[in-house]
Amino acid sequence: MSIYLDNAATSVRKPESVINAIKNTIENYGNPARGVYTESLNSSRLIYEARENIAKFVGCPEVSHVIFTSGATQALNMAIAGIFHKGDHVITTEFEHNSVLRPLNHLKALGIIELDYVKTDSQCNIDFRDFERLIKKNTKAIVCTHASNVTGDILDIGIIGEIAYTHNLCFILDASQTIGVIGIDMVKNHINALCFSGHKGLMGATGTGCLCINDIDVEPIFFGGTGIQSFEPVSLREYPEKLEVGTPNIIGISGLNAAVQYINSVGIERIFCHESMLRSYFIGEMQALGRYRIMQNEALNHTATVAVIPKDTDASGLASYLSDHGIAIRAGVHCAPLLVNALGQQNNGIARFSFGYMNTQEEIDILIDTLKQVSVN
């Protein structure tokens, strides 16, 4: 197995309890909410427990407002397609991933929404007052990421949520890069729709994610069976059934439930501290090497994702070299075209090192030793 430093893409090493939860759910669990027998009831209970644990974990006021999705992308598409109407104005940022930009661009291309961006520059500067400056009479929502998946820059959702709340805007947050690492409280931060994947910081399985809603109504983009009220012609009014149709991903949800419990048992602050320590250590060592530029906004807090521009090679060459030496990082645009443009790296791409709770300082030592050999060769 590689020294895996691509945790911003997905977690590879999982907690033992997550693996066991998935393994134990493969058999013995039926289709929930549709039967009175043991295997079906097992699933219903498991899914309710997962919903309850996740609601507590993110401060979602209603357990039934935790909607399981196939990932952050589905959650974001559901939130974005589910709240806007023709003529709405939306504020987003240049820090966004394509899972935010493309659903918004689609609605813009259809002539449904107007779109404005809080901009950044080659130093990742952001002026949070821009969120307020961009508000117009028809502004309906702010849709933004909690942290860049390229630079790790954390946006201050305290400020953004307050602006949204003050101006009666809907606040849709993409927490894919922070969930499981930074505590989030939907009520405190005035978040109306919280979207995240289950397989990154939460260390659950791919194919899982959530849309949690608070004090808004989201219209469905999917329609299908719910096991209840089967004579309704289109969709139900109740959550989660309004937004959750078809057979759920039971093994994935089981893993997610175990993942949230694991993070609670470790303590999210401890996870953040460990990852921050790895990040600081890595940046210090890289700066000592002298041949790498770190792209970040130093005024902001950071996740353990670090954007690196090698001064004497290109990003993809660096990723290939490291891969040949058993170290997994990612090079490219990272599905964040506006940020990569702002950083002036549209032609070269960026080498991204992203650390997770399972990484160790020793792995960074091996990484640094391996990087030192680049110059020797």
Add this chain to the structure above:
Amino acid sequence: MSIYLDNAATSVRKPESVINAIKNTIENYGNPARGVYTESLNSSRLIYEARENIAKFVGCPEVSHVIFTSGATQALNMAIAGIFHKGDHVITTEFEHNSVLRPLNHLKALGIIELDYVKTDSQCNIDFRDFERLIKKNTKAIVCTHASNVTGDILDIGIIGEIAYTHNLCFILDASQTIGVIGIDMVKNHINALCFSGHKGLMGATGTGCLCINDIDVEPIFFGGTGIQSFEPVSLREYPEKLEVGTPNIIGISGLNAAVQYINSVGIERIFCHESMLRSYFIGEMQALGRYRIMQNEALNHTATVAVIPKDTDASGLASYLSDHGIAIRAGVHCAPLLVNALGQQNNGIARFSFGYMNTQEEIDILIDTLKQVSVN
């Protein structure tokens, strides 16, 4: 564990190879198509292999036209939302599941499509010439199930496909109840969009399914990252990326890949024969008991799903009684409101017994013995 007879809802017992595939993929597999390191390449190869095996399995002419989804519901929603335009007329049937009816009803409610139904009656009669009779100048497609999830009645897709082809209509097939049990050839049966779940007859995990397309273009309803061409503003033109965005369900796809290989190794005809034998044996024994009415169209072929109406109790009472005796069946409307109406059972529901490849004749003997005790009590 129950004697599990709710295979039309989901499979509970899985082939050993499927369980192992899922277990082996939980760790060691990264995010595909986005990295050059081992764990990412492992996933890319695995997903390509799964796509290739599924394409062969259903006769999908292009490997890239196999789209992984979170289930049949997502696949059907994507196909239905992705091909219709304002003014299109659509033909469906009263045999459909809500995963077909509700997406169609949604488009009808929006004023986008007109909808007509091939009808049935209390004997599940269907006149396949109705598909042709209902065709109008603006008919765009036939959307129907391959087999009822309530009665097991198999619709003749040879006839329906031929009608669709002759009249240049798009043929969208919901094969959720037949995939893995009855061989399907998209080209031979003129199927343009084949939608199915991975966790029923295929015996893979929940959270998986496919939309396979043939000779049509489907517009996406989801937008997000693909790991390639990140500067495109909305979506890509190439499949699968046009319809498959975000991180895929890698463990689920791994299970699905193993499931298809398992079914190939057993032989799909052998699976169908085994299930048909169970069905015939069950129906014979039930008829001998004399207190149960079987709802089916005797002129059609059948999956191993049997709709039963108890003459001296109600369906849910029967399901509860069997559940108390360790036997899992399902009672209710089964998300098929039009069929349950046609059968005149909207108030009582239907008891559904659905057998899978893992069931045995001995389990049916226990079931029948248990049912015999109902009258004793």
